Every structure is written in structure tokens, then in C-alpha cells.
Amino acid sequence: MTRVYNFSAGPSTLPLPVLERAASELVCYGNSGMSVMEMSHRSSDFEPIIADAEKSLCRVMNIPDNYKVLFLQGGATTQFSAVPLNLLTGSGKADYVITGQFSKKAADEAKKYGDIRIVASSADRNHTYIPALSREDFRPDADYVHICFNNTIYGTKWNYIPDTGDIPLVADMSSCILSEPIDVSRFGVIYAGAQKNMAPAGVTVVIVREDLLGRAHKLIPTMLDWEAMANSDSMYNTPPCFAIYMLGLVCHWVEETGGLQAMAKRNREKAQLLYDYLDSQDYYIAPVEKEYRSIMNVTFVTGVEELDKKFPKEAEAAGLKNLKGHRSVGGMRASIYNAMPREGVEKLVEFMKKFAAVNAKK
Ligand SMILES: Cc1ncc(COP(=O)(O)O)c(C=O)c1O
Structure with a gap:
């Protein structure tokens, strides 16, 4: 497996x-x-x-x-x-x-x-x-x-x-x-x-x-x-x-792998990938004010309950697991800790684009 x-x-x-x-x-x-x-x-x-x-x-x-x-x-x-x-x-x-x-x-x-x-x-x-x-x-x-x-x-x-x-x-x-x-x-x-x-x-x-x-x-x-x-x-x-x-x-x-300086650089780049995409479109909404964004836990919603439910399920089928937001806030959360490789975030962004393309909001 x-x-x-x-x-x-x-x-x-x-x-x-x-x-x-x-x-x-x-x-x-x-x-x-x-x-x-x-x-x-x-x-x-x-x-x-x-x-x-x-x-x-x-x-x-x-x-x-x-x-x-x-x-x-x-x-x-x-x-x-x-x-x-x-x-x-x-x-x-x-x-x-x-x-x-x-x-x-x-x-x-x-x-x-x-x-x-x-x-x-x-x-x-x-x-x-x-x-x-x-x-x-x-x-x-x-x-x-x-x-x-x-x-x-x-x-x-x-x-x-x-x-x-x-x-x-x-x-x-x-x-x-x-x-x-x-x-x-x-x-x-x-x-x-x-x-x-x-x-x-x-x-x-x-x-x-x-x-x-x-x-x-x-x-x-x-x-x-x-x-x-x-x-x-x-x-x-x-x-x-x-x-x-x-x-x-x-x-x-x-x-x-280079200590915490290098880790921070990789973490910021990974988070930036996701936030740059979120900022470039209007299908997903990232609720956190920009200057306080976490580089470890990235939250976003579609704004449509049904789509927020569908997203983590379909992501899981695509090999991207545990993207459901915390039960108290709903939506999605991508935790991209130190061990999450950059490719994982790239795959997530790809998936987000595809999901948005085939799940138009009514
Ligand atoms: C910031 C923060 N504090 C406290 C906790 C609770 O930690 P624990 O489950 O180890 O008691 C968590 C768990 O997710 C957390 O994220």
C-alpha cells in the first residue's frame, strides 16, 4: 500500500x-x-x-x-x-x-x-x-x-x-x-x-x-x-x-535537513503556495486575516455546506487525507507540518483547482 x-x-x-x-x-x-x-x-x-x-x-x-x-x-x-x-x-x-x-x-x-x-x-x-x-x-x-x-x-x-x-x-x-x-x-x-x-x-x-x-x-x-x-x-x-x-x-x-532556519524557509514556501492560490481565485474563501495566517494550519471554506462536505471525501479518494475542518468551524483545514512534503501541498492545490472546475456553485 x-x-x-x-x-x-x-x-x-x-x-x-x-x-x-x-x-x-x-x-x-x-x-x-x-x-x-x-x-x-x-x-x-x-x-x-x-x-x-x-x-x-x-x-x-x-x-x-x-x-x-x-x-x-x-x-x-x-x-x-x-x-x-x-x-x-x-x-x-x-x-x-x-x-x-x-x-x-x-x-x-x-x-x-x-x-x-x-x-x-x-x-x-x-x-x-x-x-x-x-x-x-x-x-x-x-x-x-x-x-x-x-x-x-x-x-x-x-x-x-x-x-x-x-x-x-x-x-x-x-x-x-x-x-x-x-x-x-x-x-x-x-x-x-x-x-x-x-x-x-x-x-x-x-x-x-x-x-x-x-x-x-x-x-x-x-x-x-x-x-x-x-x-x-x-x-x-x-x-x-x-x-x-x-x-x-x-x-x-x-x-x-538544515535546522530550524531551513525548516522555516520550507514551511513558509509550502504555506505560500496554498495561500497564493487561495488569494488568486474566489471559489474558496480563506477566513483568516492575512497577517495572522498560520504556516502550519491553513483553513478555507467554499461557503456552500454541501461542497464543504464533498471536498474532504473526494480529496481522500485522491490520496489527500484528513482535510475536514475542525467540527467547531467546519470547512477545510490543511495541516502542513514539518513532515508534509512540498509535493503534498502541490497535489492539494491541483486538487482544489479541479474540484472548483467541476463543482460550480449554483
Ligand atoms: C494548540 C493546542 N493546544 C492544546 C492541544 C491539546 O493537546 P493534547 O491533545 O495533547 O492535550 C492541541 C491539540 O490539538 C492544540 O492544537
């Missing part, structure tokens, strides 16, 4: 060389005589695997020395609780920006633990833009400010890093991590479920500035406590070993 072009928002397509490498060592890893899936996480076979994954991620992302990288479980959603439980212990106030469903969920979760203010929301225009914010918009005594840097469902991305002064900025980067270089030092905490650009589902990465450890609520469950996890090198309990191994392989692939 041949592989399709998989436009899924997550879990998503992984680089073929990584899958092939994993397949080649699936049954017997190196000289261990066993699969990574069968190893004790405390064995001398696994230790170098997790250490290499961490080092590789630090190299690829240029993570400064005063940050800890944690490999956790529970998805990005668990971090919606972990963030307030680790940080909301000074004034008990935090400021959230709502730019879509995930940031709203994060804010709703945090409201259980303290005084959460919604600084701005893009809900008024169905999350098709990112609010413009400056330092004065945030409460000076807030324990942190939370944003979602790329909005997977709506296809928007922050085109700037908000200036929060001395207030730690916390960002959910689940759907854009590793897509382009990012100045980690501008953030107090970055977290991301790995299942889009980093690995299969199962591992969640938290990158936390060291001075933010040790502030946790006294009733925090140990599994959510970043300090406890940092002190045990992400091995307080059994970590998601195989997903961590895959994350290491993906980081090597990023390095081998």
Missing part, C-alpha cells in the same frame, strides 16, 4: 526517514537485543536515548542553559492545569489571551485556581485574527501571562511575541514548535503536545526557565510538579519511552 498525503491536525504525518529508521530498529535497538518499547526506562540502554532526545531538542531550538526540558505525559491539556498549579502562587492573578478553543480551555481550567483575567479575545471575529497587545494591557502583579502561539483549529498564529515586561510569558506551542526558530529567552514557559511536529502522541514537552521552578501550590499532584519532574530528569515514574525515542529521531532529522 502506498502512503497518502496526511493533512491531519494531530497526530500527524511524521518524516518518512524517521519512520523508516524506527522500523529498522523496532525489533532490536542497537546492541540491546530488544525493542525500545521493551526497555527498562532506568536501563543503560534507555538512558542515552532520553539524554540524546533532550540534548538534541536543546540544540535544535537553541534553548538557553537556564531552562529545563521536561518530557511529561497527559498532553498539552494537562498543562492547562499544571501551569496555574506551578505558577499561580504569588499574587494569585494571571492574564490570558483567548485566540481560540485551546486558549479558552486553558483559561477555564486556570479559573479553578485563582484570579484569571481575559486580557483580550478574538472571539468577536470568530478567531480570525490575533489581538494587538502591549505591556500596559497586562496587570503588573500578574504571576504570568498565557497565550496559545498557533491556533490549530482556526489557522492563526501570533506574528509577534507580546511584551510582558518582567511577567513570565507562558505559551502553548503545540502546533508550531520546531516549525521555525523561536527566541526561547522571551518565554518563561513553552509547552507542547508532541504529536504534531515532534513525535507520535504520548509525550508532552515543557521548557521552563529555572527560576520559575519551586513556586508550586502545596497541594499540586507530584506528576504535575515541574520541579519534581526536573529533579528526577523526567523519570519520576515511567516516561513515555518510545515517544521520547521518536522525538530524538525527529530532532536529528531536523538537524540533518
